[in-house]
Amino acid sequence: MMRRVESRVRVRYSETDQMGIVYYANYFVWMEVGRVDYCTSAGFEYRDMERHDGALLAVTEAKCNYRAPARFHDEIRLLTWVTESRSRTIRFSYEMRRAADDVLLATGETLHTVCDREGKTIRLPEKYRHFFPLTNAG
Amino acid sequence: MMRRVESRVRVRYSETDQMGIVYYANYFVWMEVGRVDYCTSAGFEYRDMERHDGALLAVTEAKCNYRAPARFHDEIRLLTWVTESRSRTIRFSYEMRRAADDVLLATGETLHTVCDREGKTIRLPEKYRHFFPLTNAG
Amino acid sequence: MMRRVESRVRVRYSETDQMGIVYYANYFVWMEVGRVDYCTSAGFEYRDMERHDGALLAVTEAKCNYRAPARFHDEIRLLTWVTESRSRTIRFSYEMRRAADDVLLATGETLHTVCDREGKTIRLPEKYRHFFPLTNAG
Amino acid sequence: MMRRVESRVRVRYSETDQMGIVYYANYFVWMEVGRVDYCTSAGFEYRDMERHDGALLAVTEAKCNYRAPARFHDEIRLLTWVTESRSRTIRFSYEMRRAADDVLLATGETLHTVCDREGKTIRLPEKYRHFFPLTNAG
Numbered sequence: 187m188m189r190r191v192e193s194r195v196r197v198r199y200s201e202t203d204q205m206g207i208v209y210y211a212n213y214f215v216w217m218e219v220g221r222v223d224y225c226t227s228a229g230f231e232y233r234d235m236e237r238h239d240g241a242l243l244a245v246t247e248a249k250c251n252y253r254a255p256a257r258f259h260d261e262i263r264l265l266t267w268v269t270e271s272r273s274r275t276i277r278f279s280y281e282m283r284r285a286a287d288d289v290l291l292a293t294g295e296t297l298h299t300v301c302d303r304e305g306k307t308i309r310l311p312e313k314y315r316h317f318f319p320l321t322n323a324g
Numbered sequence: 325m326m327r328r329v330e331s332r333v334r335v336r337y338s339e340t341d342q343m344g345i346v347y348y349a350n351y352f353v354w355m356e357v358g359r360v361d362y363c364t365s366a367g368f369e370y371r372d373m374e375r376h377d378g379a380l381l382a383v384t385e386a387k388c389n390y391r392a393p394a395r396f397h398d399e400i401r402l403l404t405w406v407t408e409s410r411s412r413t414i415r416f417s418y419e420m421r422r423a424a425d426d427v428l429l430a431t432g433e434t435l436h437t438v439c440d441r442e443g444k445t446i447r448l449p450e451k452y453r454h455f456f457p458l459t460n461a462g
Numbered sequence: 463m464m465r466r467v468e469s470r471v472r473v474r475y476s477e478t479d480q481m482g483i484v485y486y487a488n489y490f491v492w493m494e495v496g497r498v499d500y501c502t503s504a505g506f507e508y509r510d511m512e513r514h515d516g517a518l519l520a521v522t523e524a525k526c527n528y529r530a531p532a533r534f535h536d537e538i539r540l541l542t543w544v545t546e547s548r549s550r551t552i553r554f555s556y557e558m559r560r561a562a563d564d565v566l567l568a569t570g571e572t573l574h575t576v577c578d579r580e581g582k583t584i585r586l587p588e589k590y591r592h593f594f595p596l597t598n599a600g
Numbered sequence: 601m602m603r604r605v606e607s608r609v610r611v612r613y614s615e616t617d618q619m620g621i622v623y624y625a626n627y628f629v630w631m632e633v634g635r636v637d638y639c640t641s642a643g644f645e646y647r648d649m650e651r652h653d654g655a656l657l658a659v660t661e662a663k664c665n666y667r668a669p670a671r672f673h674d675e676i677r678l679l680t681w682v683t684e685s686r687s688r689t690i691r692f693s694y695e696m697r698r699a700a701d702d703v704l705l706a707t708g709e710t711l712h713t714v715c716d717r718e719g720k721t722i723r724l725p726e727k728y729r730h731f732f733p734l735t736n737a738g
Contacts (some may be wrong), residue, residue: 196637198629198632198633199480199485199488199632199636200479200481200485200632201476202480202630203398203475203476203479203482204475204478204479204480204482204483204534205382205443205480206480207379207480209444209475209476210351210352210383210386210434211350211352211353211356211386211476212349214348214349214352214616215349215612217611218349218612218613218614219612222612222613222673231673232673233673239511242343244343244345244389244390245348246363246389246390246461247387247388247389248348248349248387248388248390249386249387250385250387251383251384251385252382252383252384252386255416255443258480258647259636259645259646259647282733294429294709296348301528302389305343305345305393334495336491336494336495336498336624337494337618337623338491338494338617338625340617340618341613341614341616341617341618342613342616342617342618342619342620343618344618345618347613349614353474353476353506356474356475356476357474359471360474360475363473363661369535371534371535394619396509397508397509399497411615416567440598446711452699470659481656481658481719483719485626486659486662486710487625487626487628487629487662488625488631490624490625490628493627494625502697518619520619520666520669521624521666522665522666523663523665523666524624524625524663524664525661525663525664526661526663527660527661527663528659528660528661528662529657531658531719554738572624581619581621581669
């Protein structure tokens with residue numbers, strides 16, 4: 187069974203806003219970084235799934251709960267794992283912590299539909315199925 | 325009672341990704357545009373609430389459901405309204421439609437905590453309370 | 463002869479950084495808004511040139527000089543015009559001013575190569591040539 | 601004498617646009633990553649210069665020449681060095697290459713004015729002066 191996959195992200199100046207903290211939409215960009223790292227860690231490149239197999243993971247739901255603000259230059263430890271895996275949909279969950287002191291910054295979730303290049307829903311190609319096993323919580 | 329406030333957003337090239345559609349995190353940027361327009365329409369500028377009264381609306385939850393893709397140059401009709409209003413928190417709901425044919429693109433929700441400049445939770449200053457009445461659905 | 467085309471942009475919260483001003487890369491996003499408005503004003507949609515004629519304006523040079531900071535909620539008056547127009551390249555110039563007091567915020571320039579969908583340089587389709595006349599300064 | 605400082609950036613999906621390549625404004629975000637890494641490599645954190653000494657490097661000029669497109673998931677090798685160093689201004693130069701085959705993607709330059717928190721030009725604090733020596737080309 188797949189473990190949670192860990193990514194590291196360094197907060198960019200561009201990601202902050204005038205509150206002096208990371209702008210809320212940017213956490214969704216980090217989740218995308220986590221998903222791509224998840225794929226690499228699982229054994230394939232998301233880029234190749236799009237390019238060679240014409241299978242895209244389009245986002246149909248996204249949510250984030252913000253617990254503590256991330257700030258410029260913080261290193262973020264991002265965990266990504268699969269919490270739902272069906273023939274046409276995959277759900278990822280995320281946890282973001284400040285690496286320096288392990289403080290929980292945010293949790294998130296995204297639901298994806300497998301699509302072809304025209305945006306039509308398709309079944310996840312068989313060869314990718316085993317890359318998305320469920321991960322037990324905890 | 326406040327009505328839903330309407331904003332118009334034209335999709336920028338920068339907001340698309342290589343799927344040829346708007347990148348999912350950008351819908352949250354549009355929701356922010358909607359919130360700011362909501363304030364203007366309600367009778368004050370969000371900028372002034374931050375600047376003059378030191379009251380900031382920090383995001384604590386955000387979610388979006390994606391129904392149909394938005395594409396470059398589409399005009400988006402964005403509706404913003406208040407669905408929860410307490411002394412320290414405000415919840416906004418959003419609906420995004422393609423202006424040309426009224427197709428529903430996405431719905432969203434954000435929950436905000438009122439904070440001071442140091443990020444400490446405070447009560448919404450009294451003078452702003454009446455600007456955030458509940459809106460009935462429908 | 464084409465005049466300078468005017469666009470209006472309202473500064474988004476997402477466009478600010480922790481300096482409390484607009485992050486420098488975002489001025490290039492506004493220039494893109496200006497280019498698209500230029501096309502509309504000239505008599506065609508940039509979207510259609512890409513979609514129907516497979517002619518894309520890829521950026522090969524971009525620069526910006528920053529004179530005064532733009533801030534959240536400022537309305538920006540953006541002027542866009544053509545300063546070079548060849549069979550395979552087009553150069554745009556930009557001027558950004560704060561609408562409230564006409565203070566000059568920034569000037570910029572972008573050089574574009576006409577490309578097909580594979581990124582190969584092509585000649586600007588004949589039917590678009592007259593849309594990009596030179597504009598005299600001043 | 602300081603050498604060129606090397607950073608690695610992995611292209612994010614969010615950084616692409618519907619041309620299927622990286623949107624041009626994002627190269628300026630990478631330059632910012634390079635500047636921050638330059639500071640770390642030189643012996644201090646840019647964050648601390650802002651926070652503890654109230655000295656900010658505001659961008660006054662920025663330019664980029666694009667040679668070859670960067671694509672999703674490419675690893676970018678970014679080189680950053682100082683090409684001008686005065687009491688109130690610092691100029692950085694950048695070179696971006698695709699790590700896989702060393703192909704030159706872009707070169708860039710940014711000029712910065714040292715400012716205090718209110719945006720007033722100041723002299724670079726003495727203790728930071730030696731961190732910004734000129735780098736010979738080559």
